[in-house]
Amino acid sequence: MSGETQRMGVCAVLPDYRAAVAELPVTAALSESPRGSVVVVPGAGMWWDRALAARAEGAAALVIADPQDLPREAREVLRTLTGIPVIIERPRLRPDLVADAIQGRAGIPASIIAVECGAPASELSPVLRDGFGWARVFAGGPLSLLSGAATAQARVALLEPRERRAGPAVTVAGNVEAGHGPGGLLRILALGEVRSEVSVDQPAGLTRLETCTEEGGLVAPRRFEASARLALRRAFEACSTGEAVTDLEDFLDDCALGWGLAAFGTADQASV
The missing domain is CATH 3.40.50 (Rossmann fold)
Incomplete structure (x- = not known):
């Protein structure tokens, strides 16, 4: 009882x-x-x-x-x-995988962060939003949009850390790829003294995190939950x-980057 x-x-x-x-x-x-x-x-x-x-x-x-x-x-x-x-x-941005990615870097900052997103046109915006989220994770905090370009088929953003003068160069790119199933694909590279690579294939239900240091590479165990x-x-x-949990605050930060990027493109791209 x-x-x-x-x-x-x-x-x-x-x-x-x-x-x-x-x-x-x-x-x-x-x-x-x-x-x-x-x-x-x-x-x-x-x-x-x-x-x-x-x-x-x-x-x-x-x-x-x-x-x-x-x-x-x-x-x-x-x-x-x-x-x-x-x-x-x-x-596409699971907290357990995020924790593994952060732990693998052991506090060593990235110097370059590159995110690539692919999804059908109807799903590119939320996939791109999660790409912004991964960039935020590896940058160590919220990001600001420096410049960007948005068309019906592709979007590209250049970003920088919001609260630090010095930080990694961050690019996030998204492309309409009709062949992908629901959920889209993400590939994230965080380069520097430590190299982190994340691949997220939501249609296949697969994620992969590899961290490389001078001592070698380590692939994080697959999460089955x-x-x-x-x-x-x-x-x-x-x-x-x-x-307190920061999910909502982080989510709105990532959405704001999408709204800002849309302003560089066509008027019909109004939301992320």
């Missing part, structure tokens, strides 16, 4: 998250009510309005599942989501410890 009382309710309709609840029988239980539960908000459509509604209905925490486009005008809506943890599930399960565990931990 005591184990049952420790379980946290999860209000979710997405199959991946309902499966994740079944895999966490000690800590999670499906709930039909948002109040006091971790509410999983599907990231398609006007997901920001659904997140706000769940917050108003008494959700203990929110998980935004693989969010897609976010128009600039929705930014202020998201900034009102205060007082509860907000976990952003970004399968589903992205949805990881997001739920992080939400439970945030609720139990009260520690």
Whole structure:
């Protein structure tokens, strides 16, 4: 009975998250009510309005599942989501892989960061946004857009660290590649005394991180935990410890770079 009382309710309709609840029988239980539960908000459509509604209905925490486009005008809506943890599930930018990448560099900064993104036209913006996220990770903090170019088929951005005068040269490029399946591809290179290479093939469900130093190369172990399960565990931990999570702040920073890049291109590229 005591184990049952420790379980946290999860209000979710997405199959991946309902499966994740079944895999966490000690800590999670499906709930039909948002109040006091971790509410999983599907990231398609006007997901920001659904997140706000769940917050108003008494959700203990929110998980935004693989969010897609976010128009600039929705930014202020998201900034009102205060007082509860907000976990952003970004399968192309998994926190466990990020932690491995940072640990592998052992505090040694990169001098050049290059990110390449490929996706169908309808998905290039969110894939590019996660490319900005990886650039932020290897740069060690938020980035500012120096210049860029955006067309219907390609986007290129030159960036620099926002809060440091000296930092790595950062480029992020995205191309429309119709042959890719849903989710797109990412390849990230962080060069310098330590070389980090990340490959993310979301259609195939594959990620690879290799870190090379003067002592040789090391490929990080493959992570088998589903992205949805990881997001739920992080939400439970945030609720139990009260520690702040920066997912929403980081997400909006990455979105802002996409909005800025769109200003260099055609008027119909209005969101990332």
